[in-house]
Amino acid sequence: MSTPLDASAVRQEFPATKRILYLDSAHQTPMPNCVRSALSEFLVEGNEMAGPKPVWMRRVEVAREKVAELLNAAADEIAFTKNTSEGINIAANAVPLQPGSTVLMLEGDHPNNAYAWLHLRRKGVKVKFVSLPDDQVASASTFADHIDASTRVISLSHVTFHAGQRHDIEDIGRLCARKNIYLVVDAMQSIGVLPVDVKKLGVSVLAAGCHKGLLVPQGIGILYVKQNLQELQPVYLAMGSLANPPKDYVARPDDMTTRRDAGRFEFGNFNLPGLHALARSIEFIQSIGVARIEEHVQMLGDRLIEGLDELGIPLVGPRQRGQRSHIYVLPLPVAKWVNYLTQNLVRVSPERGGVRISFGAFNTPEDVDRLIGLIASRMRKRVDSGNRFGEMD
Template sequence: MIPSQRHLFDIPREIAYFNCAYMGPFLKTARAAGHLGIDRKALPWTVTPADFFSESERARSLFAELIGANPDDVALIPSASYGLATAARNLPLRRGQKILLLEDQFPSNVYCWKALAAKSGGEIVTVRTPADYDWTAAILAAIDADIAIAALPHNHWTDGALLDLASISAALRAVGAKLVIDATQSLGALPLDLEAVKPDFLIAASYKWLLGPYSTGFLYVAPEHHGGEPLEYNWLNRKDSEDFAGLVAYEENYQPAARRFDMGERANFALMPATIAALEQLLAWGVPNIQQTLAALNRDIAAQAEALGLIPLPEEKRAGHFLGLRRKEGLPPGLAETLRRENIHISVRGSSMRITPHLYNDSADIEKLISALKKHLGE
């Protein structure tokens, strides 16, 4: 268990922020690093050609360490949609084959697959929300020989319902299907066993649970796909791009391994230092420790919320860092905005009130949240 780390964030005492799934706040160290990065643009003569590579390689290595991968398997991307589009570009789909998605999946992990299906004559199969929220059983029941690709999260973005990706991956491999994971709502807070899951592509935007800046992210590419087609054609991802004087000797070959999938302007002098600072802190805390601590916070909130007539998913069916709360009669209209006016920040997604704390939360935040819910839910 990690004690409250509120002192590492710039969060006023009157703010109770339970909305990391919406946007994670910067650590003080990340914000300071970002300021230095922005200031560097005012002094461009201090930026050397080597700087175009050093920080991005540091970020690549840190992310690889976070997920237990080789840095050669990691590409730098600006968004989850960029990574998902890269995956869609590099996975074959024949006429009549199917792409497996979840009901109410995040749109960025839907649109690219609809486009691929339309282009290839394939079909989208949407697994409906199971009444018992056992997504794993529902997905396993939907896998057959016609499934070519499954594009899934580790936990559902609306309520944290958990998927057993290792079991799902084994079933997909048995029929020759590929697995793409959008882990934006899990990486950094929920451990993932890369060796057991064996994804073809795994994507994560930085600005939520990785506590990084907007417009940065990472793409894991399994080695078998390293020879694929990048989404864009930029100079940085080409072989020998370190030689600025030789850039006009146009190069057909790419930087090694997954680097061919890197976004243009990957050096990102303003944002990369903040990304690095955030990843370093996550690794120092340890993702299993983060998950254990957040699970305990949400367990406490869930127990008190049940007494108010709110219904959480069973703990064994949700990720510990997520708490989705529903009510039989539905949530009061405008609940999120009502709580916001009282400096309590949550989200409502579909029929679920989404509570997503992080290590900056403490017992005072929980007391404030529960007190407000008592008042606004009519107790």
């Protein structure tokens, strides 16, 4: 492993971290200076020069190459979307499914993953939810017994937003390859935080938004579509989706062959300011190194777990390193605890199982110590007033 990440240096890029203790990267990350500069440059170009669109369009391809590099994919396997939901919906409507085909999912996975598949029930597609305790991760064995001749797709998140489980996608990928099943992955939480190697993971389609680990504002999504899956065809079509778009801008009903690359799933103009910023943020992330970010957030997790153990507070999700990432949910009553932390300028999220703490590359061990200190302080006050931890409101 290379030298550890210098979080205090990374932190200089994130001015918001000077004002608050930011522990909510699973919700959205604060904007780094490099993204702000990229967006400002775009605004100046549009405002003062009415936009050099060919230059902007070339930047789309630069962004595509950078995303491809991040995922160990080819640039022509990457399409740009609006968010995760759009990517998963594209996948759900592209995969050839018949009435009676089955999609396997995990119970409680993100609704933006689930609804795309559930919506296919009107066409006779069956969606089967497999249950899994919050402190366990899914692997091939989670799904193996549920697979039958009708199973065509397994769709799940890489890292879960509600408990921080880091599912064993590689193992599930091997199962899918053996059984000839499409593997669709929602990488919203893992992208930019963990190495995501689509080839190693054996993914057919991967979708993510870019406003968390990829550090740009909402409104951009990435979609990986494995090459040669030509049977996956778009539902929406615009001229950019076509192999031979009409040069005179007159639609040709007799030639609507779609592109062979992932661009067949793109339609219409791009989010140009967002993509300009995305290319810049990926450069920044790569300059730190995703493997280093992974190691860093796990080290912060180790420190958090140690502090929680001393206070007798368990985790909702898994404790082992390889099974977790940057998201840690504490089973504390949400309303009062989130309120208390907010009053102390700590940003966290309420989650279904408790209070969600999530780290970014800019968090330091001192951030963890401060959080543990604040939790300990409120617990002490509760004990002094006659309440034990289990009874805490």
